[in-house]
Amino acid sequence: MAVLVVSFIFSMIFYLALTAGSGTAFYYWSSSELITGVFFSLIAAVLAKKLIGSSGIKPGWQFMNPIRWVKFLVFAFGPFLYNLTKANIDVAGRVITGRIDPGIVKVNTGLKNDFGLMLLANSVTLTPGTLSVDADSKRNLYVHCINLENKDRKCDNVCGSFIKWARRITE
Amino acid sequence: MINEVLYAIMGIGMFFQMMGTLALHRFPDVYTRVHGATKCTTFGSMFLYIGVMAYSALMYFSGDAVYLSMALHIFIVMILILLTNPTGAHAIARAAYRSGVMPVKAKVDMLKGAKL
Known part of the structure:
Protein backbone atom coordinates (compact mmCIF):
# COMPACT_ATOMS: atom_id res chain seq x y z
CA MET A 1 0.00 0.00 0.00
CA ALA A 2 2.81 2.40 0.91
CA VAL A 3 4.51 1.64 -2.41
CA LEU A 4 1.28 2.50 -4.20
CA VAL A 5 0.84 5.85 -2.43
CA VAL A 6 4.47 6.97 -2.74
CA SER A 7 4.77 6.07 -6.42
CA PHE A 8 1.44 7.79 -7.11
CA ILE A 9 2.67 11.00 -5.44
CA PHE A 10 6.01 10.97 -7.26
CA SER A 11 4.50 10.30 -10.69
CA MET A 12 1.94 13.04 -10.07
CA ILE A 13 4.71 15.53 -9.18
CA PHE A 14 6.56 14.47 -12.32
CA TYR A 15 3.49 14.93 -14.49
CA LEU A 16 2.77 18.35 -12.99
CA ALA A 17 6.35 19.44 -13.67
CA LEU A 18 6.05 18.33 -17.28
CA THR A 19 2.75 20.12 -17.92
CA ALA A 20 3.34 23.35 -15.95
CA GLY A 21 2.03 26.39 -17.79
CA SER A 22 -0.86 24.62 -19.53
CA GLY A 23 -3.70 26.73 -18.07
CA THR A 24 -5.03 28.73 -15.14
CA ALA A 25 -7.72 26.51 -13.54
CA PHE A 26 -5.40 25.39 -10.71
CA TYR A 27 -2.39 27.74 -10.42
CA TYR A 28 -0.40 26.88 -13.57
CA TRP A 29 -2.38 23.83 -14.69
CA SER A 30 -5.55 23.36 -16.71
CA SER A 31 -8.25 21.02 -15.38
CA SER A 32 -7.98 18.55 -18.28
CA GLU A 33 -4.25 18.09 -17.59
CA LEU A 34 -4.97 17.45 -13.91
CA ILE A 35 -7.53 14.73 -14.69
CA THR A 36 -5.20 13.04 -17.19
CA GLY A 37 -2.37 13.28 -14.69
CA VAL A 38 -4.33 11.53 -11.93
CA PHE A 39 -5.41 8.81 -14.36
CA PHE A 40 -1.91 8.01 -15.64
CA SER A 41 -0.30 8.32 -12.20
CA LEU A 42 -2.74 5.69 -10.92
CA ILE A 43 -1.76 3.34 -13.77
CA ALA A 44 1.94 3.94 -13.08
CA ALA A 45 1.48 3.33 -9.35
CA VAL A 46 -0.37 0.03 -9.87
CA LEU A 47 2.31 -1.13 -12.31
CA ALA A 48 5.11 -0.17 -9.88
CA LYS A 49 3.42 -2.11 -7.08
CA LYS A 50 3.08 -5.17 -9.28
CA LEU A 51 6.69 -4.93 -10.44
CA ILE A 52 8.16 -4.51 -6.95
CA GLY A 53 5.91 -7.20 -5.53
CA SER A 54 6.92 -9.78 -8.13
CA SER A 55 10.67 -9.06 -8.19
CA GLY A 56 11.29 -9.48 -4.46
CA ILE A 57 13.17 -6.17 -4.12
CA LYS A 58 12.79 -4.57 -0.71
CA PRO A 59 11.68 -0.94 -1.07
CA GLY A 60 14.43 1.36 0.21
CA TRP A 61 12.50 3.40 2.74
CA GLN A 62 15.70 4.83 4.19
CA PHE A 63 15.86 7.11 1.12
CA MET A 64 12.87 9.11 2.32
CA ASN A 65 15.26 10.74 4.81
CA PRO A 66 16.04 14.32 3.63
CA ILE A 67 19.56 14.23 5.16
CA ARG A 68 20.46 11.62 2.56
CA TRP A 69 19.13 13.89 -0.20
CA VAL A 70 21.36 16.71 1.01
CA LYS A 71 24.35 14.35 1.10
CA PHE A 72 23.50 13.20 -2.41
CA LEU A 73 23.34 16.78 -3.70
CA VAL A 74 26.69 17.62 -2.05
CA PHE A 75 28.18 14.55 -3.74
CA ALA A 76 26.62 15.37 -7.13
CA PHE A 77 27.81 18.97 -7.26
CA GLY A 78 31.15 18.42 -5.51
CA PRO A 79 33.41 15.45 -6.26
CA PHE A 80 31.16 14.02 -8.96
CA LEU A 81 31.01 17.13 -11.12
CA TYR A 82 34.76 17.68 -10.73
CA ASN A 83 35.56 14.11 -11.80
CA LEU A 84 33.07 14.26 -14.67
CA THR A 85 34.81 17.32 -16.10
CA LYS A 86 38.27 15.77 -15.65
CA ALA A 87 37.12 12.52 -17.28
CA ASN A 88 35.76 14.23 -20.35
CA ILE A 89 38.85 16.31 -21.02
CA ASP A 90 40.91 13.14 -20.52
CA VAL A 91 38.80 11.01 -22.90
CA ALA A 92 38.68 13.79 -25.50
CA GLY A 93 42.49 13.90 -25.41
CA ARG A 94 42.66 10.13 -25.82
CA VAL A 95 40.31 10.26 -28.79
CA ILE A 96 42.67 12.69 -30.52
CA THR A 97 45.99 11.00 -29.61
CA GLY A 98 44.71 7.38 -29.62
CA ARG A 99 46.88 6.40 -26.62
CA ILE A 100 45.07 3.66 -24.66
CA ASP A 101 46.11 0.89 -22.27
CA PRO A 102 42.92 -0.98 -21.33
CA GLY A 103 42.16 -3.75 -18.84
CA ILE A 104 39.46 -5.09 -16.55
CA VAL A 105 40.06 -4.65 -12.81
CA LYS A 106 38.16 -6.09 -9.84
CA VAL A 107 37.10 -3.65 -7.13
CA ASN A 108 36.18 -4.79 -3.61
CA THR A 109 33.41 -2.39 -2.69
CA GLY A 110 32.26 -3.81 0.65
CA LEU A 111 28.88 -2.11 0.28
CA LYS A 112 25.93 -3.47 2.23
CA ASN A 113 23.04 -2.89 -0.17
CA ASP A 114 22.25 -2.82 -3.87
CA PHE A 115 21.31 0.87 -3.95
CA GLY A 116 24.85 1.81 -2.98
CA LEU A 117 26.22 -0.49 -5.65
CA MET A 118 23.95 1.09 -8.27
CA LEU A 119 25.05 4.59 -7.27
CA LEU A 120 28.72 3.56 -7.35
CA ALA A 121 28.44 1.76 -10.71
CA ASN A 122 26.71 4.72 -12.33
CA SER A 123 29.21 7.25 -10.99
CA VAL A 124 32.15 5.04 -11.98
CA THR A 125 30.84 4.78 -15.53
CA LEU A 126 30.71 8.55 -15.88
CA THR A 127 34.17 9.30 -14.44
CA PRO A 128 37.86 9.09 -15.41
CA GLY A 129 38.56 6.27 -17.82
CA THR A 130 36.42 3.66 -16.09
CA LEU A 131 33.32 1.68 -17.09
CA SER A 132 31.56 -0.83 -14.87
CA VAL A 133 31.17 -4.10 -16.78
CA ASP A 134 29.76 -6.57 -14.28
CA ALA A 135 29.06 -7.23 -10.62
CA ASP A 136 29.00 -10.49 -8.69
CA SER A 137 26.82 -11.69 -5.83
CA LYS A 138 29.27 -10.36 -3.18
CA ARG A 139 28.90 -6.84 -4.63
CA ASN A 140 32.37 -6.75 -6.14
CA LEU A 141 32.49 -4.54 -9.20
CA TYR A 142 34.41 -5.40 -12.37
CA VAL A 143 35.61 -2.17 -13.93
CA HIS A 144 37.02 -1.67 -17.41
CA CYS A 145 39.78 0.96 -17.29
CA ILE A 146 40.89 2.73 -20.44
CA ASN A 147 44.31 3.62 -19.04
CA LEU A 148 46.39 1.45 -16.70
CA GLU A 149 49.71 3.25 -17.17
CA ASN A 150 50.21 3.59 -13.44
CA LYS A 151 50.67 -0.08 -12.55
CA ASP A 152 49.22 0.43 -9.11
CA ARG A 153 45.85 -1.26 -9.61
CA LYS A 154 44.23 -0.58 -6.28
CA CYS A 155 40.62 0.42 -5.99
CA ASP A 156 41.62 3.82 -4.55
CA ASN A 157 43.04 4.69 -7.93
CA VAL A 158 40.06 3.35 -9.85
CA CYS A 159 37.13 4.73 -7.87
CA GLY A 160 38.70 7.58 -5.89
CA SER A 161 36.48 8.65 -3.02
CA PHE A 162 33.29 7.27 -4.60
CA ILE A 163 33.07 4.14 -2.42
CA LYS A 164 33.24 6.30 0.70
CA TRP A 165 30.53 8.58 -0.65
CA ALA A 166 28.27 5.70 -1.72
CA ARG A 167 28.55 4.26 1.78
CA ARG A 168 27.86 7.64 3.35
CA ILE A 169 24.74 8.20 1.24
CA THR A 170 23.11 4.77 1.33
CA GLU A 171 24.09 3.17 4.67
CA MET B 1 26.69 39.88 -25.39
CA ILE B 2 24.75 37.29 -23.39
CA ASN B 3 23.76 35.52 -26.60
CA GLU B 4 27.42 35.14 -27.56
CA VAL B 5 28.22 33.55 -24.20
CA LEU B 6 25.35 31.09 -24.70
CA TYR B 7 26.62 30.26 -28.20
CA ALA B 8 30.05 29.57 -26.71
CA ILE B 9 28.56 27.20 -24.11
CA MET B 10 26.65 25.32 -26.81
CA GLY B 11 29.81 25.25 -28.93
CA ILE B 12 31.68 23.47 -26.13
CA GLY B 13 28.80 20.98 -25.96
CA MET B 14 29.00 20.36 -29.70
CA PHE B 15 32.77 19.84 -29.43
CA PHE B 16 32.36 17.09 -26.83
CA GLN B 17 29.57 15.47 -28.84
CA MET B 18 31.90 15.40 -31.84
CA MET B 19 34.63 13.79 -29.74
CA GLY B 20 32.14 11.11 -28.69
CA THR B 21 31.33 10.35 -32.31
CA LEU B 22 35.01 10.33 -33.25
CA ALA B 23 35.70 7.86 -30.41
CA LEU B 24 33.48 5.29 -32.14
CA HIS B 25 35.78 5.53 -35.14
CA ARG B 26 39.18 5.64 -33.40
CA PHE B 27 38.96 3.10 -30.59
CA PRO B 28 39.59 -0.61 -31.26
CA MET B 46 24.77 18.73 -20.44
CA PHE B 47 26.42 21.81 -21.93
CA LEU B 48 23.78 22.04 -24.64
CA TYR B 49 21.00 21.77 -22.06
CA ILE B 50 22.60 24.39 -19.83
CA GLY B 51 22.77 26.76 -22.79
CA VAL B 52 19.13 26.19 -23.71
CA MET B 53 18.04 26.49 -20.07
CA ALA B 54 19.84 29.80 -19.64
CA TYR B 55 18.28 31.10 -22.85
CA SER B 56 14.79 30.04 -21.75
CA ALA B 57 15.27 31.66 -18.33
CA LEU B 58 16.38 34.85 -20.05
CA MET B 59 13.30 34.89 -22.29
CA TYR B 60 11.07 34.15 -19.28
CA PHE B 61 12.40 37.08 -17.30
CA SER B 62 12.00 39.36 -20.29
CA GLY B 63 8.27 38.60 -20.17
CA ASP B 64 7.52 35.49 -22.27
CA ALA B 65 5.82 32.98 -19.93
CA VAL B 66 5.89 30.06 -22.42
CA TYR B 67 9.62 29.60 -21.85
CA LEU B 68 9.16 28.58 -18.20
CA SER B 69 7.85 25.15 -19.18
CA MET B 70 10.67 24.78 -21.70
CA ALA B 71 13.34 25.38 -19.04
CA LEU B 72 11.59 22.92 -16.72
CA HIS B 73 11.41 20.24 -19.40
CA ILE B 74 15.08 20.61 -20.26
CA PHE B 75 16.00 20.31 -16.58
CA ILE B 76 14.06 17.04 -16.26
CA VAL B 77 15.66 15.74 -19.45
CA MET B 78 19.12 16.56 -18.06
CA ILE B 79 18.54 14.57 -14.88
CA LEU B 80 17.11 11.63 -16.82
CA ILE B 81 20.08 11.60 -19.21
CA LEU B 82 22.47 11.56 -16.23
CA LEU B 83 20.61 8.56 -14.78
CA THR B 84 19.95 6.50 -17.89
CA ASN B 85 23.11 7.00 -19.94
CA PRO B 86 25.52 5.15 -17.60
CA THR B 87 22.91 2.43 -17.02
CA GLY B 88 22.65 1.83 -20.76
CA ALA B 89 26.43 1.77 -21.11
CA HIS B 90 26.70 -0.77 -18.32
CA ALA B 91 24.03 -2.94 -19.98
CA ILE B 92 25.88 -2.87 -23.31
CA ALA B 93 29.25 -3.72 -21.73
CA ARG B 94 27.79 -6.53 -19.62
CA ALA B 95 25.92 -8.06 -22.55
CA ALA B 96 29.05 -7.84 -24.70
CA TYR B 97 31.21 -9.59 -22.11
CA ARG B 98 28.66 -12.31 -21.42
CA SER B 99 28.29 -13.07 -25.13
CA GLY B 100 32.03 -13.63 -25.39
CA VAL B 101 33.54 -10.39 -26.71
CA MET B 102 37.00 -10.05 -25.12
CA PRO B 103 38.64 -6.65 -24.61
CA VAL B 104 41.31 -5.98 -27.23
CA LYS B 105 44.87 -5.19 -26.03
CA ALA B 106 43.92 -5.75 -22.37
CA LYS B 107 46.83 -6.07 -19.92
CA VAL B 108 44.76 -7.57 -17.12
CA ASP B 109 41.36 -9.23 -17.23
CA MET B 110 40.17 -10.12 -13.75
CA LEU B 111 36.65 -10.87 -14.96
CA LYS B 112 37.87 -13.92 -16.88
CA GLY B 113 36.93 -17.01 -14.91
CA ALA B 114 35.49 -14.99 -12.01
CA LYS B 115 32.57 -16.47 -10.09
CA LEU B 116 29.55 -14.28 -10.68
Whole structure:
Protein backbone atom coordinates (compact mmCIF):
# COMPACT_ATOMS: atom_id res chain seq x y z
CA MET A 1 0.00 0.00 0.00
CA ALA A 2 2.81 2.40 0.91
CA VAL A 3 4.51 1.64 -2.41
CA LEU A 4 1.28 2.50 -4.20
CA VAL A 5 0.84 5.85 -2.43
CA VAL A 6 4.47 6.97 -2.74
CA SER A 7 4.77 6.07 -6.42
CA PHE A 8 1.44 7.79 -7.11
CA ILE A 9 2.67 11.00 -5.44
CA PHE A 10 6.01 10.97 -7.26
CA SER A 11 4.50 10.30 -10.69
CA MET A 12 1.94 13.04 -10.07
CA ILE A 13 4.71 15.53 -9.18
CA PHE A 14 6.56 14.47 -12.32
CA TYR A 15 3.49 14.93 -14.49
CA LEU A 16 2.77 18.35 -12.99
CA ALA A 17 6.35 19.44 -13.67
CA LEU A 18 6.05 18.33 -17.28
CA THR A 19 2.75 20.12 -17.92
CA ALA A 20 3.34 23.35 -15.95
CA GLY A 21 2.03 26.39 -17.79
CA SER A 22 -0.86 24.62 -19.53
CA GLY A 23 -3.70 26.73 -18.07
CA THR A 24 -5.03 28.73 -15.14
CA ALA A 25 -7.72 26.51 -13.54
CA PHE A 26 -5.40 25.39 -10.71
CA TYR A 27 -2.39 27.74 -10.42
CA TYR A 28 -0.40 26.88 -13.57
CA TRP A 29 -2.38 23.83 -14.69
CA SER A 30 -5.55 23.36 -16.71
CA SER A 31 -8.25 21.02 -15.38
CA SER A 32 -7.98 18.55 -18.28
CA GLU A 33 -4.25 18.09 -17.59
CA LEU A 34 -4.97 17.45 -13.91
CA ILE A 35 -7.53 14.73 -14.69
CA THR A 36 -5.20 13.04 -17.19
CA GLY A 37 -2.37 13.28 -14.69
CA VAL A 38 -4.33 11.53 -11.93
CA PHE A 39 -5.41 8.81 -14.36
CA PHE A 40 -1.91 8.01 -15.64
CA SER A 41 -0.30 8.32 -12.20
CA LEU A 42 -2.74 5.69 -10.92
CA ILE A 43 -1.76 3.34 -13.77
CA ALA A 44 1.94 3.94 -13.08
CA ALA A 45 1.48 3.33 -9.35
CA VAL A 46 -0.37 0.03 -9.87
CA LEU A 47 2.31 -1.13 -12.31
CA ALA A 48 5.11 -0.17 -9.88
CA LYS A 49 3.42 -2.11 -7.08
CA LYS A 50 3.08 -5.17 -9.28
CA LEU A 51 6.69 -4.93 -10.44
CA ILE A 52 8.16 -4.51 -6.95
CA GLY A 53 5.91 -7.20 -5.53
CA SER A 54 6.92 -9.78 -8.13
CA SER A 55 10.67 -9.06 -8.19
CA GLY A 56 11.29 -9.48 -4.46
CA ILE A 57 13.17 -6.17 -4.12
CA LYS A 58 12.79 -4.57 -0.71
CA PRO A 59 11.68 -0.94 -1.07
CA GLY A 60 14.43 1.36 0.21
CA TRP A 61 12.50 3.40 2.74
CA GLN A 62 15.70 4.83 4.19
CA PHE A 63 15.86 7.11 1.12
CA MET A 64 12.87 9.11 2.32
CA ASN A 65 15.26 10.74 4.81
CA PRO A 66 16.04 14.32 3.63
CA ILE A 67 19.56 14.23 5.16
CA ARG A 68 20.46 11.62 2.56
CA TRP A 69 19.13 13.89 -0.20
CA VAL A 70 21.36 16.71 1.01
CA LYS A 71 24.35 14.35 1.10
CA PHE A 72 23.50 13.20 -2.41
CA LEU A 73 23.34 16.78 -3.70
CA VAL A 74 26.69 17.62 -2.05
CA PHE A 75 28.18 14.55 -3.74
CA ALA A 76 26.62 15.37 -7.13
CA PHE A 77 27.81 18.97 -7.26
CA GLY A 78 31.15 18.42 -5.51
CA PRO A 79 33.41 15.45 -6.26
CA PHE A 80 31.16 14.02 -8.96
CA LEU A 81 31.01 17.13 -11.12
CA TYR A 82 34.76 17.68 -10.73
CA ASN A 83 35.56 14.11 -11.80
CA LEU A 84 33.07 14.26 -14.67
CA THR A 85 34.81 17.32 -16.10
CA LYS A 86 38.27 15.77 -15.65
CA ALA A 87 37.12 12.52 -17.28
CA ASN A 88 35.76 14.23 -20.35
CA ILE A 89 38.85 16.31 -21.02
CA ASP A 90 40.91 13.14 -20.52
CA VAL A 91 38.80 11.01 -22.90
CA ALA A 92 38.68 13.79 -25.50
CA GLY A 93 42.49 13.90 -25.41
CA ARG A 94 42.66 10.13 -25.82
CA VAL A 95 40.31 10.26 -28.79
CA ILE A 96 42.67 12.69 -30.52
CA THR A 97 45.99 11.00 -29.61
CA GLY A 98 44.71 7.38 -29.62
CA ARG A 99 46.88 6.40 -26.62
CA ILE A 100 45.07 3.66 -24.66
CA ASP A 101 46.11 0.89 -22.27
CA PRO A 102 42.92 -0.98 -21.33
CA GLY A 103 42.16 -3.75 -18.84
CA ILE A 104 39.46 -5.09 -16.55
CA VAL A 105 40.06 -4.65 -12.81
CA LYS A 106 38.16 -6.09 -9.84
CA VAL A 107 37.10 -3.65 -7.13
CA ASN A 108 36.18 -4.79 -3.61
CA THR A 109 33.41 -2.39 -2.69
CA GLY A 110 32.26 -3.81 0.65
CA LEU A 111 28.88 -2.11 0.28
CA LYS A 112 25.93 -3.47 2.23
CA ASN A 113 23.04 -2.89 -0.17
CA ASP A 114 22.25 -2.82 -3.87
CA PHE A 115 21.31 0.87 -3.95
CA GLY A 116 24.85 1.81 -2.98
CA LEU A 117 26.22 -0.49 -5.65
CA MET A 118 23.95 1.09 -8.27
CA LEU A 119 25.05 4.59 -7.27
CA LEU A 120 28.72 3.56 -7.35
CA ALA A 121 28.44 1.76 -10.71
CA ASN A 122 26.71 4.72 -12.33
CA SER A 123 29.21 7.25 -10.99
CA VAL A 124 32.15 5.04 -11.98
CA THR A 125 30.84 4.78 -15.53
CA LEU A 126 30.71 8.55 -15.88
CA THR A 127 34.17 9.30 -14.44
CA PRO A 128 37.86 9.09 -15.41
CA GLY A 129 38.56 6.27 -17.82
CA THR A 130 36.42 3.66 -16.09
CA LEU A 131 33.32 1.68 -17.09
CA SER A 132 31.56 -0.83 -14.87
CA VAL A 133 31.17 -4.10 -16.78
CA ASP A 134 29.76 -6.57 -14.28
CA ALA A 135 29.06 -7.23 -10.62
CA ASP A 136 29.00 -10.49 -8.69
CA SER A 137 26.82 -11.69 -5.83
CA LYS A 138 29.27 -10.36 -3.18
CA ARG A 139 28.90 -6.84 -4.63
CA ASN A 140 32.37 -6.75 -6.14
CA LEU A 141 32.49 -4.54 -9.20
CA TYR A 142 34.41 -5.40 -12.37
CA VAL A 143 35.61 -2.17 -13.93
CA HIS A 144 37.02 -1.67 -17.41
CA CYS A 145 39.78 0.96 -17.29
CA ILE A 146 40.89 2.73 -20.44
CA ASN A 147 44.31 3.62 -19.04
CA LEU A 148 46.39 1.45 -16.70
CA GLU A 149 49.71 3.25 -17.17
CA ASN A 150 50.21 3.59 -13.44
CA LYS A 151 50.67 -0.08 -12.55
CA ASP A 152 49.22 0.43 -9.11
CA ARG A 153 45.85 -1.26 -9.61
CA LYS A 154 44.23 -0.58 -6.28
CA CYS A 155 40.62 0.42 -5.99
CA ASP A 156 41.62 3.82 -4.55
CA ASN A 157 43.04 4.69 -7.93
CA VAL A 158 40.06 3.35 -9.85
CA CYS A 159 37.13 4.73 -7.87
CA GLY A 160 38.70 7.58 -5.89
CA SER A 161 36.48 8.65 -3.02
CA PHE A 162 33.29 7.27 -4.60
CA ILE A 163 33.07 4.14 -2.42
CA LYS A 164 33.24 6.30 0.70
CA TRP A 165 30.53 8.58 -0.65
CA ALA A 166 28.27 5.70 -1.72
CA ARG A 167 28.55 4.26 1.78
CA ARG A 168 27.86 7.64 3.35
CA ILE A 169 24.74 8.20 1.24
CA THR A 170 23.11 4.77 1.33
CA GLU A 171 24.09 3.17 4.67
CA MET B 1 26.69 39.88 -25.39
CA ILE B 2 24.75 37.29 -23.39
CA ASN B 3 23.76 35.52 -26.60
CA GLU B 4 27.42 35.14 -27.56
CA VAL B 5 28.22 33.55 -24.20
CA LEU B 6 25.35 31.09 -24.70
CA TYR B 7 26.62 30.26 -28.20
CA ALA B 8 30.05 29.57 -26.71
CA ILE B 9 28.56 27.20 -24.11
CA MET B 10 26.65 25.32 -26.81
CA GLY B 11 29.81 25.25 -28.93
CA ILE B 12 31.68 23.47 -26.13
CA GLY B 13 28.80 20.98 -25.96
CA MET B 14 29.00 20.36 -29.70
CA PHE B 15 32.77 19.84 -29.43
CA PHE B 16 32.36 17.09 -26.83
CA GLN B 17 29.57 15.47 -28.84
CA MET B 18 31.90 15.40 -31.84
CA MET B 19 34.63 13.79 -29.74
CA GLY B 20 32.14 11.11 -28.69
CA THR B 21 31.33 10.35 -32.31
CA LEU B 22 35.01 10.33 -33.25
CA ALA B 23 35.70 7.86 -30.41
CA LEU B 24 33.48 5.29 -32.14
CA HIS B 25 35.78 5.53 -35.14
CA ARG B 26 39.18 5.64 -33.40
CA PHE B 27 38.96 3.10 -30.59
CA PRO B 28 39.59 -0.61 -31.26
CA ASP B 29 36.86 -2.56 -29.41
CA VAL B 30 33.38 -2.28 -27.94
CA TYR B 31 34.43 -1.39 -24.37
CA THR B 32 36.64 1.55 -25.28
CA ARG B 33 34.02 2.75 -27.75
CA VAL B 34 31.38 2.71 -25.04
CA HIS B 35 33.78 4.80 -22.92
CA GLY B 36 33.85 7.55 -25.51
CA ALA B 37 30.22 7.30 -26.47
CA THR B 38 28.82 7.61 -22.93
CA LYS B 39 31.14 10.08 -21.26
CA CYS B 40 31.49 12.55 -24.08
CA THR B 41 27.83 12.55 -25.10
CA THR B 42 26.62 12.96 -21.51
CA PHE B 43 28.93 15.90 -20.90
CA GLY B 44 28.26 17.45 -24.30
CA SER B 45 24.50 17.24 -23.93
CA MET B 46 24.77 18.73 -20.44
CA PHE B 47 26.42 21.81 -21.93
CA LEU B 48 23.78 22.04 -24.64
CA TYR B 49 21.00 21.77 -22.06
CA ILE B 50 22.60 24.39 -19.83
CA GLY B 51 22.77 26.76 -22.79
CA VAL B 52 19.13 26.19 -23.71
CA MET B 53 18.04 26.49 -20.07
CA ALA B 54 19.84 29.80 -19.64
CA TYR B 55 18.28 31.10 -22.85
CA SER B 56 14.79 30.04 -21.75
CA ALA B 57 15.27 31.66 -18.33
CA LEU B 58 16.38 34.85 -20.05
CA MET B 59 13.30 34.89 -22.29
CA TYR B 60 11.07 34.15 -19.28
CA PHE B 61 12.40 37.08 -17.30
CA SER B 62 12.00 39.36 -20.29
CA GLY B 63 8.27 38.60 -20.17
CA ASP B 64 7.52 35.49 -22.27
CA ALA B 65 5.82 32.98 -19.93
CA VAL B 66 5.89 30.06 -22.42
CA TYR B 67 9.62 29.60 -21.85
CA LEU B 68 9.16 28.58 -18.20
CA SER B 69 7.85 25.15 -19.18
CA MET B 70 10.67 24.78 -21.70
CA ALA B 71 13.34 25.38 -19.04
CA LEU B 72 11.59 22.92 -16.72
CA HIS B 73 11.41 20.24 -19.40
CA ILE B 74 15.08 20.61 -20.26
CA PHE B 75 16.00 20.31 -16.58
CA ILE B 76 14.06 17.04 -16.26
CA VAL B 77 15.66 15.74 -19.45
CA MET B 78 19.12 16.56 -18.06
CA ILE B 79 18.54 14.57 -14.88
CA LEU B 80 17.11 11.63 -16.82
CA ILE B 81 20.08 11.60 -19.21
CA LEU B 82 22.47 11.56 -16.23
CA LEU B 83 20.61 8.56 -14.78
CA THR B 84 19.95 6.50 -17.89
CA ASN B 85 23.11 7.00 -19.94
CA PRO B 86 25.52 5.15 -17.60
CA THR B 87 22.91 2.43 -17.02
CA GLY B 88 22.65 1.83 -20.76
CA ALA B 89 26.43 1.77 -21.11
CA HIS B 90 26.70 -0.77 -18.32
CA ALA B 91 24.03 -2.94 -19.98
CA ILE B 92 25.88 -2.87 -23.31
CA ALA B 93 29.25 -3.72 -21.73
CA ARG B 94 27.79 -6.53 -19.62
CA ALA B 95 25.92 -8.06 -22.55
CA ALA B 96 29.05 -7.84 -24.70
CA TYR B 97 31.21 -9.59 -22.11
CA ARG B 98 28.66 -12.31 -21.42
CA SER B 99 28.29 -13.07 -25.13
CA GLY B 100 32.03 -13.63 -25.39
CA VAL B 101 33.54 -10.39 -26.71
CA MET B 102 37.00 -10.05 -25.12
CA PRO B 103 38.64 -6.65 -24.61
CA VAL B 104 41.31 -5.98 -27.23
CA LYS B 105 44.87 -5.19 -26.03
CA ALA B 106 43.92 -5.75 -22.37
CA LYS B 107 46.83 -6.07 -19.92
CA VAL B 108 44.76 -7.57 -17.12
CA ASP B 109 41.36 -9.23 -17.23
CA MET B 110 40.17 -10.12 -13.75
CA LEU B 111 36.65 -10.87 -14.96
CA LYS B 112 37.87 -13.92 -16.88
CA GLY B 113 36.93 -17.01 -14.91
CA ALA B 114 35.49 -14.99 -12.01
CA LYS B 115 32.57 -16.47 -10.09
CA LEU B 116 29.55 -14.28 -10.68
